[in-house]
Amino acid sequence: MIWSVIAVLALGSMGILALSLRAKTELNNQADSSPAIFADQLAELDRDVARGVVSATDADAARIEIKKNILRQAQKDQSGPLVSTRGSRIALWIAITFVPVAAVGYYSQFGNPALSRVAVAEQRQAREENARIVALTEQLKTRLETDAEGGPSDGWMLLGQTYMRLGRFGDAAAAFQIVSKREEATSAVFSMLTEALVAQENGIMTSAAEAAINEAAARDPSNPAVTYYRALALQQAGRSAAAHDLVMARLDAADGYYPWMDTLVAQANRIGDGIGRDPISLARFAPMLAGRGPSAEDVTAAQEMSQEDRAAFIQSMVQGLADRLKDEPDDLDGWLQLGRAYSVLGNAEGAKDAYKNAAALSADLPQTDPRKAIAAQALESLSQ
Template structure:
């Protein structure tokens, strides 16, 4: 209530200041004629004094007196006209001003009530973090998340396939420790759209493997849970993601889903940092790149960050190199050279994933530019020195290009 009183009061004061000129029509117009009257009266007195002293001839004094008197009468008539018209104009002006102020305040109030957030206080950082923690604590578990999920209908399957799946289910039930059978069951249940059955089977895989369960095992479990909940990251799915990242902090799919979770608990700042890094790492054909691209600029806006997603650049993959072999020598060299220049420039200015650096090294090898390929390999080796997987990928590319030492 205090906010509304303050808001309406300030809007009213602003309206009064904007329209105060309408209240002063008389005061602004009258002084011109009144000042003229005073000046002309002073001039007549001055003429009389000059005539009495003999400094102004009588004929000239009479002529000047007539001219000043004429101007005096004109100024008096103008003053009378302004004074006689000021009353009705002022009353009308005041009424119009009142209507305008009411419309001004009413429009501002309506706009805020419909476009603003009445009743909400400005949130401090601590308040936002507290609200996010509360949202995280209130996350639905997997069963409740699935109850409210809206999933597409499961695909129709042939009776023969149904019989095969049922046999697989029976076999797994008879041999609960059969990891191979459980993995097949996970894959087939997911294909059929039986996502709950799929993640239950994946949970059994993790239980059997125990401490040997990998990050990929937990990421797959979280993936199936999130899909079963229609994209909602439940508290159970979050735990699976955390366990995956404890085993492999670089797991890209787990990081993508963790970013989705952070968005859902109102932490766009943390989600943006995760997704920006994933987008930079690539590869461009990874399944999480397209959804990140479609939402990351909005996410950056919510995080208060000025950000423009980098343009998609063609990557030099094995298919492109193979297709180039069918061209003439000149056309092949031109094609590869153009792609190499584009990729090299982007990596130099924006950086990129290990896969992109590896492709650049291989392409330079195809062009027989071994010195440049070796320089790129050395630079990439320094950039990714902390990642064993990235170094293995880059070393294989350097070997293909003939520059590995």
């Protein structure tokens, strides 16, 4: 279908240009005729314009030429009419022939109408989904703002989290700020406010962000976000060694494995890399994961690899873990680690399957076991 349309448009454009060229050439070649012929030419030109054969712009130019020829004839100027050179006519014929052919050739080589339709459809679907989320978000904001009691805190927190996902960090901070002023504000409220304030400033710990994280610490000193953002502030203040010590102390104080430890281990390695300290692995702080992930030596080796080699190395480590779990399907901690690895790699289906296995294994565990909540929360997050 697309090729039929291209062919029709190409032939149509060539025909119109050819008629225009032919009409103007004939007018010029008759420049030495009598005034009566010139009058006929003007009349014929008007009819061509009415039929749409010649554009108004071309017609105006042709009328000027005809009138010039009438004046020359009246003055018996035998020098001949002003006409297009043969070379110009040849060049124009080449252009009107070559351009459509070249365009068709280029499209046949590089074009893909089917792919274009798919891309357009996906873009349209993404825009529609984004517009729907934005509309629902604004509806939620309106309900909260018009609530006689100021709107429930859970609603404002949901609004702030939605704004964070939309990249509207200033609006997210404003939503969290409303809850932070209430008596029931928890440490988590202030750490989320800190996150929004830092994101709003492109990763910079401002005085407002430091004040928010201090409030979080006052309510719960063990909140891992307090360690993360205070270490970030120290690092940005040029105190990287102190920042690294702070993170390491928080990891050493952990009494088991928790999801936030992955983030702090990564932060410690980023800071330590800049000050010449040895890399660390999660297994150092969570013994139940020993032997199930990359060692400190593996981390060091990965840092020295190229981007492609590092990606291949990580994939091999994850695949090795997945293969081992086929032989040891009752390893709860292993399934949790595989789920985290797949999440980092963007393999949502793989992560979901891993966390489903972890959830099944943790079903009979007491509610106080953090691994039970980790699996449940991860599955809930992946299902959104």
